[in-house]
Amino acid sequence: MMHRFKDARILMYSHDTFGLGHLRRCRTIAHSLVEDYRGLNILIISGATIAGAFDYRARVDFVKIPSVIKLRNGEYTSLARHIDLHETLKMRQSIIRQTAESFEPDIFIVDKEPMGLRGEIEETLSFLKRRGCKLVLGLREVMDAPRLLEAEWKRNDVMGKIDTYYDRIWVYGPPEFYDPLVGLDAPKGIRDRMDFVGFLQRSVSYHESSAERPEGDYILVTTGGGGDGSDLIHNVIDAYQNDPMLPHKALVVLGPYMPARERVKLTRKAAKVPQIEVIEFDNRMEELIAGATAVVAMGGYNTYCEILSFNKPALIVPRLQPREEQLIRARRASEIGLVDMLLPAEAEDPARLAATLRALPERLPPSASVPGFTLEGLPTISRIVGDWLIEREEDELQSGEGQIRA
Structure with missing residues (x-):
């Protein structure tokens, strides 16, 4: 692909309350996109306590928000025990909104939690939608048992809010493997916006190898x-x-x-x-x-x-x-x-x-x-993002704005 953009920006959100899955998925997508497109800058908002322990390629960076831990019973608590959970959530919400305002993304990709932790990104979604930013919800191919996910989403009208805010919904798996919204009453408007992009392929770095890798089998x-x-x-x-x-x-x-x-x-x-x-x-x-x-x-x-x-x-x-x-x-x-x-x-x-x-x-x-089984998620995402950013460039040129940001 190797298209060059003068100033394209993608903001990603990873709530990260348990495990490393959300941040690692965002990082994988970000690294793939900056490999394909020069001039693209990506910023990941993450609550992972060890976000800084990973390496990031050029033009990929992260903003750390205060960490919240999900307990085994499904409840949350602040990592900093001396700070009330409510206060921690207020800080996270403020940092997310300010980051979006200053970074001015063309695309905002949200990992798994449509409204973020306890609704912390809804205000930011509303702000970015008014600015014309593309809003994308990225879902694992499996979210949870339908009865559990439906109960969780109904409590907070999540389906209605997805319909209100998001332009596209990416499913990180093929449709023949699993449907993350199976068993849920998903409106046709949401179904029409779903793209089953495929699993996200991983690769190894040939520049540095793990010092922990043993010899032999x-x-x-x-x-x-x-x-x-x-x-x-x-x-x-x-x-x-x-x-x-x-x-x-x-x-x-x-x-x-x-x-x-x-x-x-x-x-x-x-x-x-x-x-x-x-x-x-x-x-x-x-x-x-x-x-x-x-x-x-x-x-x-x-x-x-x-x-x-x-x-x-x-x-x-x-x-x-x-x-x-x-x-x-x-x-x-x-x-x-x-x-x-x-x-x-x-x-x-x-x-x-x-x-x-x-x-x-x-x-x-x-x-x-499964002969012929392929992982197509990263090239599919890259193609979608490239089409959007090229369309943005063409619109700006036609309107006479060029590549100058306010």
Whole structure:
């Protein structure tokens, strides 16, 4: 593509209250777009506590808003415990609005939460819509069980607000895999604005490689951010203790959000098993997955895209609550042969999990189960964005404004 724009700007919003999925997805899209288009600048608004731990390509930057943590029961609390949640939300809302006013984006892409955390971006959406900014809602291919999502959205009239504000809705998956609004009463106007762009392909950097990548064959065990991943890692260690002759060593990534007490406990437990190596976090997970013989994961969206991108045999042990997103994705992927799946209760059986781990590296990769399966999300998004920005340039030239901003 390589079209050059003089001053095109995209603002992205990632509420980031649990895990790393939203920020990593935004970052992947942003990096792909600046590779395709010169003169494009992208700013990501993120609540992730470790947003600064990732590297960002030229013309991609981030604004950190105060962090809010989602607890296991679905409630929220401020990361800074001395600041009231209400005050934290007011600060976030103000920073988001001021950023939008000063950055003056041509496109605003919102990840997953249509109105943001507790409605914090509605004012900004209204402001940008009046300015003629393109407003895009990006949804995972699986949001949650329909009964849970419908109840959540009805309480806050989310469907009506999507209809009011958003120009397009991007679904980050193909329509034949899953429909994020299945079972919901979505108006035809919303359905007509939905673009199933495809899964987001990942790649590795050839400039720098992960210092944590082991030599030889290994099974990678990852729970994403790690906030609720300790049970799976305990189960993997138990499986290796149950069967000391498992042929492949395991590289376990705890995740940056794993509670400190669990991190210490798991590290000590794993130290007794020679085949297991434990690290806390690596910001180049793509390299670790690309180098693995097989992957064991809970099956969040980004890890799933990486498994498909690098064509790795995978075992998914999904989270069951507070959202059923991972369970729905794992069941669907298992149904069509892309991955193997165990429910958490099944993975608690050390002998069963050990047998599954022993067989996993010999499993056919995803591409063998679904021949011709492709991940088209990034080039599709790039094409859509390019068309919009070229149209914007042409409109400005016709109106005599050129490329000068107010």
